[in-house]
Amino acid sequence: MDDNTGPSRRPTLGDRRKERIDALATAGTVVDEPGKSLLRSAWERLRRDPVFLVGAAITLVFVVLAIISPWIAPWDVTANPLIDKVRPQSNPVPGPEPGHLLGADDRGRDLFSRLLVGSRQTLVVGVFATLLGLLGGITLGALAGAIGGFVDTVVMRIVDVMLSFPALLLAFTIASLAREPSQWTLIIAIATTQVPIFARLLRGSMLAQRSSDHVLAARSLGVRPRAIVFRHMLPNAMGPVIVQATLSLATAIIEAAALSFLGLGNPDQRQPEWGQMLGLAQRYISEAPHLAFYPAGCIIVVALGFTLMGESLREALDPKSRR
Amino acid sequence: MTQTSDAPDVLVEVTDLEVYFPIKSGIIFDRTVGHVRAVDGVDLSIRRGETYGLVGESGCGKSTLGKAILNLEPPTAGSVVFDGTDIASLKGEDLRHARKRFQMVFQDPMSSLDPRQTVESLLLEGLRAHGLDTDTDATRARLRELMSDVGLPVAALSKYPHEFSGGQRQRIGIARALSVGPDLIVADEPVSALDVSIQAQVINLLQDLQDKLGLTYLVVAHDLAVVRHISDRIGVMYLGALVEESGGAELYDVPLHPYTRALMSAVPVPDPQVEDTREQILLTGDLPSPANPPSGCRFHTRCPWKQETLCDTERPQLRVVEVSGASDSHRVACHFAEKIASGEIQRHEVEATITTPGFGGPDAGPTAPPEAYIGV
């Protein structure tokens, strides 16, 4: 080893060095203003994202209309003012006329009013089904992800079994098990199909958190296990679940419509619902396609609104796009 | 080893520590088909107030050893006696309370800080966990003190980790470790994720804190120059075991193990004159798989001083050797250390082989999962 030449002489920095370093706290500058959390910076990004704005606008219009629909609907949805014009042979579905913007259905009920009020049931089913699914999914996923081991294996096998059924078939089975169909059987059926998705997602991201450095750091600090789960793992694992929930609202609405279409929705046929309207429309699909077109269009636009919101939310919360 | 664990200046006494990771295989039922021997029988002692540097290449088990000493990675066997208590056998609340006295500083300052918490709540967490936040005023004063200790302005308390530069984040990580007032800090590659100029700032900070607070450090790093700069004593690891241990200066002046010599000669020195004149010992081949370590001396497959006898049959133990310049605290695990030092045994060529059975050629046996080799 003859690399023992020793360091060659190098000029040392000037005399001013010491004072300059003292003046400039060695760590560099820290801007003196309150910190900005990740959520806040994500929100600031979202506010400028046109995709999010379009999605949010659609959703907002839909929600507001659903809430105020009973008051702004020009006709009572159960009344049949145009029943006189219905001719089962020649004119089963009366067309538009003054006072009836979109005409009426085969029972002479004002189509526009039914479309407006129909949004309520769709929204209620979609939101409650997703919330319920979220609750179940978070419980199962958090249990599996936080405890691990045997609990994880059992929970995940159950979830796998649930996932192996096609969602609609599962919902169909559950809805038909109920003694009599109602709005709530619909909600529970759809929620059940959402549970495994949320559970899997949360469990996966909890596991990722569990092996992350900051959780190890909390462990090494001596933080209580409960606090580690609730303060560190769960909040950091929720991002993808929230995004999925937004996207799930769209599928829940579509599934709700599909189940109603199949006659598993609210048994009270007088109360409008988009899927149910779509189901009634199929008899007249050749003579009066508009009867199917309007509820279908509503379902698509609303689902699109939620999807756009979910996608832009995903982007905003993506750690890779953080600066 | 008959090291006296009750010697007054020893803070940590590690005896026969082993950490094995099972390699699982199977479709329905996981079968353990082997073990990755990340740490395979390590004895070392850290004295109060000193800096012990653990150096080695990736896969040598140094990080696992660091975590196992803190019982963040449960040891498979062996004991870690910290100031009279065996940490390795502690569990649950006892372990959690004991953690107050030994802390860790992580390699990646970004991923080791919870992105959702302000610096203040990060620092409060440790205080709360150990019931040290009883008095609001005292807590505030403590936070200010921590900030000034690590050279950050008090304004930083209300900010989030992503709003800092890499060096500043590492300072926050250090402040968190200090918050509970530990005696021992295990720093796992504390500067390797940082830029050169920032590295030096953090190294100086660690040294200043040691002087001020009387801390004991175990610094785990792959960079021999960094380790040499901050350590009083250095242990060199190869494939899960210590191959040499001595005082920093002595290790540099009188390296006894062939691996230490190769490692030392491979470190680039920012001085062209040194670079042009020095002798390089280039090792051939790769690190063997820790799942299937070579028989005898683990280094014999790559050793330029390998002998026909002993090396591939008998595993050498750490021992003190009689070589001029080597003190009696200088231990080396090599059968022929004296003869290599005296020049009686000369270097020879080593044929390079792919030394990762089970992971190498197409004709190899059961393939171990790649994870087994990553980050061990």
Place this chain on the structure above:
Amino acid sequence: MTQATQHSSRPGAGSSEPLLSVRDLRVTFQRQGEEEFHAVDGVSFDVRPGQTVGLVGESGCGKSVTSLAIMGLLPGRGNRVSGSAIFDGEDLLTLSPSAMRDRRGSEIAMIFQDPLSSLNPVISIGRQVTEVMERHQGLSRKQATPKAADLLERVGIPDPKARLLNYPHQLSGGMRQRALIAMALACNPRLLIADEPTTALDVTIQAQILALLKELVVDTGTALVMITHDLGVVAGLCDEVNVLYGGKVVERGGRHGLFRDPRHPYTVGLLNSIPRLDAARGDKLSPVPGSVADNLPWTAACAFAPRCSNAIDPCTAETPQWEGDQVVGFRCFNPMGGTR
């Protein structure tokens, strides 16, 4: 087919015509709703055949972007490149994408930091090496295979014939980097750009790879641009060193000159920041204070001024100009050792 590379000069002939001549290279990133960011801000340097030129600096200094811009590998959108990079009489920056593709891999090759992500995980090593030769030299796979085995042997991969059948994940990090170098060498490039080729590797493996690169430059007369953050690597390998800071070259010099007599305070600061194996314990390091977040814009100041211990009044008022030529020089109002 440019296989028969006519290296006009012998290795080490430093006075010959530059093979690559980069002038006033600027790369500006523009992201929607954000301020422009000058990643590379007027970089000029020459590379001669058989010469190793180092671009050294810390993260964010623009060294990697420089190499990507020369190779035409920057993403198509969101950036603006200006200046010139004359390679063998042609400006690489104005070449069409297809013409650039022909140069890449045959006349100019690049080695990246992370060998695992630079190799295709589902194609065997042999196939990846022969592909380059098929693409640029018009060889058939049969003709290329023995050559690929020769290449692997040349870069020090034991049992090369068997390794041709391996997939990247079956090789260790060092072996992968060797395979990547073999791919880069497949068509005898005249210019090799290595972007932190050893950063992901262990020191003993790094030493092997650096020795290999050194040998290649001497044997083939290939010009090498070495991009690294490690001044130690530079000291052992590079003939000429360019120190980058904030997108500009702040100092340039020959290997010995620069390390013996650094002029720019940043270079000095870097050298003083590095713990040295041959220095005694207890010597305090003297780091550069602050971080790159403290930089000033080059437009009306020296970017380094806020962190500089030698800063004087003009440093925060004017842009320092280049003092020197294409061989040695610095960009500083108040260099170490006075202005002379």
